[in-house]
Amino acid sequence: MSEPTTRREMLGRTVRVAGLLGLGGTAAYLTQKAGRADVWQIDPTRCLDSKLGVTNVEVCQTCATTCVLPLSAVRAVNDFAKCGRCYICPGYYDIMSEVDEEGLPSQKLCPRDAIERKPIGEIDPDDPANNFYEYIIDEDLCNGCGKCVMGCKEPAGLGSICLEVRHDLCLDCNRCSIAANCPQQAYFRAPAGAAVALREKR
Template identity: 60%
Template sequence: MSDKVNRRDLVGQLARGAVILGFGGAAGYLAQKANGQIVWQVDGAKCINSRLGEVGVEACSLCTTECVVLQSAVRAVNDFSKCGRCSICPAYFNIKSAVDSNGLPSEKRCPRDAITRKPIGVVDPQDPANNYYEYVIDEEKCDGCGKCVMDCKEPMGLGSIRLKVRHNLCVACNRCAISTACPKGAVERLTVSKALNFGRTNEAPR
């Protein structure tokens, strides 16, 4: 067994303890955790998966594979204020898959089935372009693989889904293993107050 796996086992136990605090408690956890402390966060403008212009390439999954926590501390987060609620969301559907009997792509994009699609209001089957849906990510399933993020960005989507380090799951390594591996230098240290502001913009429910 590799050193990395051993380290993952150890920090995985710590992280499981942190999970008990609950996903919704991230802001409180951060506030308790530090006065002036710094935390790690993904800069969406640099990450391959959300960076504009980075198209025609495979989604980068290093946030999943490099984090020392067993199920990475990075999650996909949908900013509802930016989401177009598209009928055929390229982050939800594999839009290259065969069309089914309802006229929808037959496969989903997420390998962990972590995204749910709920209609908003009454669905009019005669007017599919004017039906709208809410896309909600189940963070207990998501492991931050980045596939949905890559396909949400322009030109296919509106770029409402981003990767975020969840601080109630992160064990705040002195040197984040993802930041070392990231080819774009996209995992950065922020002050807690900046991270909290960042969180408010991107995590508020509708």
């Protein structure tokens, strides 16, 4: 006949079972997280700031203001394959501002001065409109406010600037607060690169 189980033994067994269940749960969660290939992305064909045909509206700054990170995980990205290297880029300049002595708009569009305008090759001062410039976004300064995206959109620009969730910065929240607040339902989860593929179709 077996000995009756003491209270101490019962407690010990319960604690071990609970520990195993806890470990199992954590392991299952980690396995699930590691295997999860989908990431938060922005559909540029839905985002108000890059959506073609939407003009004369206030820029949507939800990406800049609702991310849980102090500096949003969203950044503007210039697609150099599409960029026209324009003399007067409507994503760089506030084209509604007064013209200065050089014939250029006097104000920049970016509130954080995050875009550099770099001349390409020799500049011909006698034919300024035929000079080309590279527009480089400083990712450490950009907060994804979308102003340059809206400015570069066709027909004023060539639509080469879009907003992107930076996956090296994003915390991959289960419930992305930007997705919950996006007025265009432009956030989706898919394998990385799906948004880029959508952008290329535009």
